[in-house]
Amino acid sequence: MKKTFLKSAMAILLTVLISSSAFAKQPYKKGILLVTFGSSYTETRVSFKNIEQEVKKAFPNIPIRWAYTAKKIRKKLERRGEKINSPAMALAEMAEEGFTHVAVQSLHIIPGFEYNALKQTVSAFNHMPKMLKRITLGTPLLFSHEDNEKLANAIKEVCADKLPKADAFVFMGHGTEHASNIYYAGFQYHLKQQSPKFIMGTVEGSPTLQDVLNEIENKKIKSIWLAPFMSVAGDHARNDMAGDEDDSWKIILQKKNIEVKPILRGLGEYDNIVTIWIEHLKIAVDELPKH
Numbered sequence: 397m398k399k400t401f402l403k404s405a406m407a408i409l410l411t412v413l414i415s416s417s418a419f420a421k422q423p424y425k426k427g428i429l430l431v432t433f434g435s436s437y438t439e440t441r442v443s444f445k446n447i448e449q450e451v452k453k454a455f456p457n458i459p460i461r462w463a464y465t466a467k468k469i470r471k472k473l474e475r476r477g478e479k480i481n482s483p484a485m486a487l488a489e490m491a492e493e494g495f496t497h498v499a500v501q502s503l504h505i506i507p508g509f510e511y512n513a514l515k516q517t518v519s520a521f522n523h524m525p526k527m528l529k530r531i532t533l534g535t536p537l538l539f540s541h542e543d544n545e546k547l548a549n550a551i552k553e554v555c556a557d558k559l560p561k562a563d564a565f566v567f568m569g570h571g572t573e574h575a576s577n578i579y580y581a582g583f584q585y586h587l588k589q590q591s592p593k594f595i596m597g598t599v600e601g602s603p604t605l606q607d608v609l610n611e612i613e614n615k616k617i618k619s620i621w622l623a624p625f626m627s628v629a630g631d632h633a634r635n636d637m638a639g640d641e642d643d644s645w646k647i648i649l650q651k652k653n654i655e656v657k658p659i660l661r662g663l664g665e666y667d668n669i670v671t672i673w674i675e676h677l678k679i680a681v682d683e684l685p686k687h
C-alpha cells in the first residue's frame with residue numbers, strides 16, 4: 397500500500413518536473429534576420445521594404461527581423477528616435493523572444509569587412525550557451541561565380557529599355573580596402589559580356605572614377621546613365637554620385653560635356669536582383685535543422 401502511494405507520488409512529481417519550464421524542451425521557433433549596412437536616408441526604405449516583401453513571399457511562415465552593421469548609422473537613427481539593432485543585439489533579442497533557429501542573410505554586395513564581421517558574430521553566437529540553438533548565414537549578393545553571371549544577367553534585364561538611349565551605363569560601386577575589392581573588377585568582366593556599354597567604377601576602391609573617365613574618353617562617349625551599384629540609393633548615390641557639389645561624379649562628367657542621366661534606385665528595388673539574395677537565404681534556411 398505504502399509502496400503504491402510512493403510510486404504514484406513519484407509519478408506525479410516527475411510529470412510536474414517534466415512539464416515545468418526547467419525540464420521542458422524549448423519549442424522550435426525559426427526566424428530570419430536580414431542584415432544590411434544600413435542608411436539614414438528615409439528614401440532608402442523603398443529598397444528595404446521591397447527586400448522584406450520578397451523575403452516574406454519566399455518564406456511566408458518565418459518571422460523577419462532586421463539589423464544594421466553600421467554603428468554610425470544606428471547612432472544617427474537613435475537620435476531621431478528610431479531604434480535599429482546591430483546583428484549581435486538582434487540575435488540576443490531573438491533568443492530572448494524564444495527563437496531557437498535563425499537564418500541570417502547578408503544584404504551586402506561583396507564579402508568585404510561587413511560580411512566577414514557578421515560571419516564572426518554568427519560563429520560566436522553559435523558557441524554561446526543558453527542562446528539560439530543554431531544560426532546559419534547566407535552569402536552576400538556577389539559570392540560565387542554563378543552569382544556574378546546571374547547578377548550581370550539581371551542587370552541587363554533591368555537596363556534593357558535604357559541601354560539603347562545612351563552611349564554607356566556607368567555604375568558606382570562602394571569599393572573597399574578589403575581584398576574582396578577585386579569583385580568589382582571581376583563583375584565588370586561579366587557585365588561587359590552582357591554589353592560593352594556597361595562601365596563599373598567605385599567611390600572608395602578600384603576601378604576608380606579615373607578608370608571610368610579614361611574609358612569614356614577612349615570610346616568618345618557623349619551620353620551616359622549613372623546608377624548606384626549598392627543595395628540602396630543613399631548617401632553615396634545622392635551626394636558622391638548625383639549631388640550638385642563640384643566633386644560629384646555627375647558634375648565632373650558634365651564638365652567634360654557628357655550628358656548625365658542619374659538613376660536614384662538601389663539594387664534592392666529590383667525583384668530580379670533581390671532573387672539572388674533570396675536564393676542565398678534559401679540555402680541558409682535549408683541548413684537549419686527541421687525540428
Ligand code: CO
Nearest residue numbers: 570599600632
Ligand atoms: Co561609404
